[in-house]
Amino acid sequence: MKDFAGFRMSVAKILLTFGFLLNLCVANKMTMDQDDIQVCSGMYSKQDHGGKTDPFISFNMKKLTNGDPGVVVAIFDFQDYEHLGVEVSEGVHHYICDDYAISKGYCKEDKKDQFIVQDVAYDPYTGANKTLANKVMSFSQNAAGLHDKKYPVTKTGYYCVLGFSKSDSTKYQAVVNFRNAYGHLAASEINKLPLYGLLAIGYVVAMALYSFAFWRHKHELLPLQKYLLAFFVFLTAEAIFVWAYYNIQNEKGDTAGIKVYMVFLSILTAAKVTFSFFLLLLIALGYGIVYPKLNKTLMRRCQLFAVLNFALSVAFLIQSYLEDPESTSLMILITLVPVSITMFAFYFMILKSMTNTVRYLRDQRQVVKLGMYKKLMTIIYASLLIILAGLVISSFVFLGMNTIEMIEQHWRTRFFFTDFWPTLVYFGVFVIFAFIWRPTDTSYMLACSQQLPTDPENVADFDLDDLQSMGELDNEFDDTIRDEDINFTDEEEHQPQHEEVHHDDDTHNKDGNINPPKSA
Numbered sequence: 001m002k003d004f005a006g007f008r009m010s011v012a013k014i015l016l017t018f019g020f021l022l023n024l025c026v027a028n029k030m031t032m033d034q035d036d037i038q039v040c041s042g043m044y045s046k047q048d049h050g051g052k053t054d055p056f057i058s059f060n061m062k063k064l065t066n067g068d069p070g071v072v073v074a075i076f077d078f079q080d081y082e083h084l085g086v087e088v089s090e091g092v093h094h095y096i097c098d099d100y101a102i103s104k105g106y107c108k109e110d111k112k113d114q115f116i117v118q119d120v121a122y123d124p125y126t127g128a129n130k131t132l133a134n135k136v137m138s139f140s141q142n143a144a145g146l147h148d149k150k151y152p153v154t155k156t157g158y159y160c161v162l163g164f165s166k167s168d169s170t171k172y173q174a175v176v177n178f179r180n181a182y183g184h185l186a187a188s189e190i191n192k193l194p195l196y197g198l199l200a201i202g203y204v205v206a207m208a209l210y211s212f213a214f215w216r217h218k219h220e221l222l223p224l225q226k227y228l229l230a231f232f233v234f235l236t237a238e239a240i241f242v243w244a245y246y247n248i249q250n251e252k253g254d255t256a257g258i259k260v261y262m263v264f265l266s267i268l269t270a271a272k273v274t275f276s277f278f279l280l281l282l283i284a285l286g287y288g289i290v291y292p293k294l295n296k297t298l299m300r301r302c303q304l305f306a307v308l309n310f311a312l313s314v315a316f317l318i319q320s321y322l323e324d325p326e327s328t329s330l331m332i333l334i335t336l337v338p339v340s341i342t343m344f345a346f347y348f349m350i351l352k353s354m355t356n357t358v359r360y361l362r363d364q365r366q367v368v369k370l371g372m373y374k375k376l377m378t379i380i381y382a383s384l385l386i387i388l389a390g391l392v393i394s395s396f397v398f399l400g401m402n403t404i405e406m407i408e409q410h411w412r413t414r415f416f417f418t419d420f421w422p423t424l425v426y427f428g429v430f431v432i433f434a435f436i437w438r439p440t441d442t443s444y445m446l447a448c449s450q451q452l453p454t455d456p457e458n459v460a461d462f463d464l465d466d467l468q469s470m471g472e473l474d475n476e477f478d479d480t481i482r483d484e485d486i487n488f489t490d491e492e493e494h495q496p497q498h499e500e501v502h503h504d505d506d507t508h509n510k511d512g513n514i515n516p517p518k519s520a
Helices: 002-023 078-083 099-104 192-216 223-252 256-284 296-322 333-363 367-399 403-410 414-436 456-461 467-473
Strands: 029-033 038-043 056-064 071-077 086-089 092-094 120-123 128-131 137-141 157-165 172-179
Touching (some): 029 038, 056 071, 056 137, 056 157, 071 078, 078 120, 078 403, 157 403, 192 223, 223 256, 256 296, 333 367, 367 414
Antiparallel strands (some): 029 172, 038 157, 056 172, 071 137
């Protein structure tokens, strides 16, 4: 029994040292059992983050076989983990105060069936002895129910609960409640509440500005600009729903309604990702800018593919929620593989379409529209570089610290790099993109006109002058094309797309000869 205890607790020591970072809690209540013997979470003191309740950690044994010898539990600040147990030989530690430990003088009789706690312990990282930073609470429980004592949190830090079965046949399940003063939300997520609130306000302000431009030019709109306004409304609503989710969870805790709400948010996320891909694909195909409308068959195919991607994304999310997180079944591949294929197909079609559209605009010398597409590509590449830079910087910061420092200092900000940072970049990219494609006095001309070529050989390939591009190119191509050299009669403005283009000084007739200019 003694050897088994030493083996099990050596495994616990390894998990404490190297495994806690991967178990940063994302909920207020966490479950532990004979297989998952420790859970950890950041906690705020009442002084650092006010609230109505004094923060505490409680242990509730949900399942335990009758007559079982029970479980020995320790609740402690993570930076004090070196104070648990004693080293009986090189690399071998003994953790439980049992008859063997009492006989060796490692602990006293009144501490029997508790964890051995040393007031002073050697710190391998600093090479010096250190004292306890916080109190350690240890007890033994052999019956189901809530333990009568709670661990009071008086200092902000990263706290852990470790449970060791007295017997190898013990099977139990317990729920640990990390209750903060401000409410039920986990300490590692509480900062999301004000940040997502600010993000929702940002979307509202940006949508209001875009809506004003939309209303001001309501008779000069492109179909693409209508899509953008609809998506603005959706993104604003989604940001508000996300903020409301964290607010309700903080007030009510992990209820059944919260879980349903989480599924609803996941569906919104699937719709957000799918429509982002769909909108980017339409733009890559030239919808609303290069061409007033896409071919009906092509547009229908894009819409059907977006619906397929959305359906597969929702199916994957629902299956993920319904499946046991501990399950090793490969059934999840039923939805994971198809949704991965559709995502890859979206990427491929967007990149291919964007390349073809940019090549077409370059060949046709549509420099204004080409400039807009280059700006879009710059925004996309810049966003990817920003996200990559954030990952690299955070990785260097983490690698520059040991495990204890990383857990103790960065559990409060880790969410920003893993969750909120990409969301913030997405907001910036979309707002900049919407600003570039916003309704203006001349933006509608981009869909109904082409810029005249700079070489006379391709004059016959163009039908209408793009006034905006002419204004921007007047200085650059003054010797070749001048505004005063181009006149349109009311009749010619309504000519079919392949009619001749008339100039003040000459006009090409059907035979290729030069005719005298017509009188105004």
